[in-house]
Amino acid sequence: MKRILVWFPLIFCFTVFSQTNEKKVILLDVDTNEPIGEAVILVLKTKQVLMTNEEGSATFELKGGSNLKVTHSSYLPIIIKWASLTQPENIFYLKSKLNTLDDIVITSRDPHEIIKDLVANSIKTLTVPARLKVYAREFFKLNGNYTYFNDGLINFQLYREQKKVKSILLLEQNRSFGLIDEDISSDLLGYNLNSMMEKYYVFSVLRPLLDEKTSKKYNFVVKVNSMNQEYNDIIATPIPVEKTSDVLDDFKIVYDLKKKLIVEITAVTSAETLASIDENTEKGSENLIRSVFKTNYRIDLGSYYLVSSNEEINYSVNAGNEIKNIEILNNLITTNFNIQNFTYNDSQVFKDKTLFNAKNSILTDYWNFSGLTPTAKELEIINKISE
Structure with missing residues (x-):
C-alpha cells in the first residue's frame, strides 16, 4: 500500500x-x-x-x-x-577573480590551528539574536524515482542560551505532495529543522578537523590556498591511519582574509572513502552512497549570517526482502535577514521535525519568488509529482 x-x-x-x-x-x-x-x-x-x-x-x-x-x-x-x-x-x-595559478599559502601556523581560530571567531561574530526568513524545499527519491516534494516559508528566531545558539520556528506557508512507501519511516523524510539552523551556527560539520579522537584514526592533509585578494580556501583530505568504519568527508573552507570569517563550507564524501568501507548486509542496515554538504554565509554592513545551505544524501536500506535506495535533497535560502525579534504565541511555534508533518497552508505563490528559482528539470519533477 x-x-x-x-x-x-x-x-x-x-x-x-x-x-x-x-x-x-x-x-x-x-x-x-x-x-x-x-x-x-x-x-x-x-x-x-x-x-x-x-x-x-x-x-x-x-x-x-x-x-x-x-x-x-x-x-x-x-x-x-x-x-x-x-x-x-x-x-x-x-568576471572571475580567481587566481589562475594554484598558489599555496606559506604559513608558520599549523593549518588545524587556523581552522580552529576561524571557527571560534565565526561563531562569536555571527549575528545573534536575529531573524531569518527562510525558503526551505526538499525532494525525496525512492528507488530512482522522485516520489515526494515539500517546501515552505519559515521564520527562524535565533538566540543564545548558555553560549549555545537556539532557534524558534514559525511556519508561515507550506505545501506538500507525493507518494510515500508505507515502509519508509517519516523519520527518514527531511532534515530536523529545529536542529539544522543551530548546527549551521556552530559549524558542527567541521568537528572532525578539530577533534583529537578523530586525529588518532585519520591524518588530514591540509592545504591553504590563495583564491584572490579577499579569500583563501583550505582543502582538508582525510587519510586513514588504521582500518576504520568511520566515514569522513573531504572539506573545503573559504574564508575572508581580513575579517577571519568563514564564507563557505563544502563537505563531500569522496568515492575513494566510500569504496574503502565494507558494506553492511544486516537487515535494517544503511549503506552510504553519496553525501554532499554546503553552506554559504554573508558578511554585510556589520551583519554576518547564513544565506544558504544545500544537503544531499543517498543511501541504501536493507529492508530484508529488498534493498531500497533513498535520496534526499534539501535546500535553504535566507530571503530576508533582520536583527529585530518577532512576536508570537506558543501555539504558533512549529515544533515538529520536518515539513512532512505540517498541514498545507498556501496564502501566496511564494514558491515562484522564494529566492531560489527552480531549474527546468526541477520544475518538471515538481509538476510530475503533483499530478
Missing part, C-alpha cells in the same frame, strides 16, 4: 496568481559563457536575498524599482541598474 498525500489547490494556485511584476536575471561567466550558480543577488530596496540556481537564473517580483547587488566568492561583484531590466530574460556577465 501507498500513503497518498492529496493536495487539491495546487493546479488552481499555479494559474491564478499574477506575474505582472516578475523580473528574471541570468548570470553567465564572461570567459566561458557558462551559467553561474550560487551567486547572491541582493535587492537593495527591500533587502530581499536571491540565489541563482544551476542555470544561473533568479526570478523575483517587486513593486517599483530597485538596483541589484550581485556577489560571489569567485567573481567580481556588480551592481545591476533597475533600468537595464527590460527583457523577459536579462543576461549579465561576471
Whole structure:
C-alpha cells in the first residue's frame, strides 16, 4: 500500500496568481559563457536575498524599482541598474577573480590551528539574536524515482542560551505532495529543522578537523590556498591511519582574509572513502552512497549570517526482502535577514521535525519568488509529482 498525500489547490494556485511584476536575471561567466550558480543577488530596496540556481537564473517580483547587488566568492561583484531590466530574460556577465595559478599559502601556523581560530571567531561574530526568513524545499527519491516534494516559508528566531545558539520556528506557508512507501519511516523524510539552523551556527560539520579522537584514526592533509585578494580556501583530505568504519568527508573552507570569517563550507564524501568501507548486509542496515554538504554565509554592513545551505544524501536500506535506495535533497535560502525579534504565541511555534508533518497552508505563490528559482528539470519533477 501507498500513503497518498492529496493536495487539491495546487493546479488552481499555479494559474491564478499574477506575474505582472516578475523580473528574471541570468548570470553567465564572461570567459566561458557558462551559467553561474550560487551567486547572491541582493535587492537593495527591500533587502530581499536571491540565489541563482544551476542555470544561473533568479526570478523575483517587486513593486517599483530597485538596483541589484550581485556577489560571489569567485567573481567580481556588480551592481545591476533597475533600468537595464527590460527583457523577459536579462543576461549579465561576471568576471572571475580567481587566481589562475594554484598558489599555496606559506604559513608558520599549523593549518588545524587556523581552522580552529576561524571557527571560534565565526561563531562569536555571527549575528545573534536575529531573524531569518527562510525558503526551505526538499525532494525525496525512492528507488530512482522522485516520489515526494515539500517546501515552505519559515521564520527562524535565533538566540543564545548558555553560549549555545537556539532557534524558534514559525511556519508561515507550506505545501506538500507525493507518494510515500508505507515502509519508509517519516523519520527518514527531511532534515530536523529545529536542529539544522543551530548546527549551521556552530559549524558542527567541521568537528572532525578539530577533534583529537578523530586525529588518532585519520591524518588530514591540509592545504591553504590563495583564491584572490579577499579569500583563501583550505582543502582538508582525510587519510586513514588504521582500518576504520568511520566515514569522513573531504572539506573545503573559504574564508575572508581580513575579517577571519568563514564564507563557505563544502563537505563531500569522496568515492575513494566510500569504496574503502565494507558494506553492511544486516537487515535494517544503511549503506552510504553519496553525501554532499554546503553552506554559504554573508558578511554585510556589520551583519554576518547564513544565506544558504544545500544537503544531499543517498543511501541504501536493507529492508530484508529488498534493498531500497533513498535520496534526499534539501535546500535553504535566507530571503530576508533582520536583527529585530518577532512576536508570537506558543501555539504558533512549529515544533515538529520536518515539513512532512505540517498541514498545507498556501496564502501566496511564494514558491515562484522564494529566492531560489527552480531549474527546468526541477520544475518538471515538481509538476510530475503533483499530478
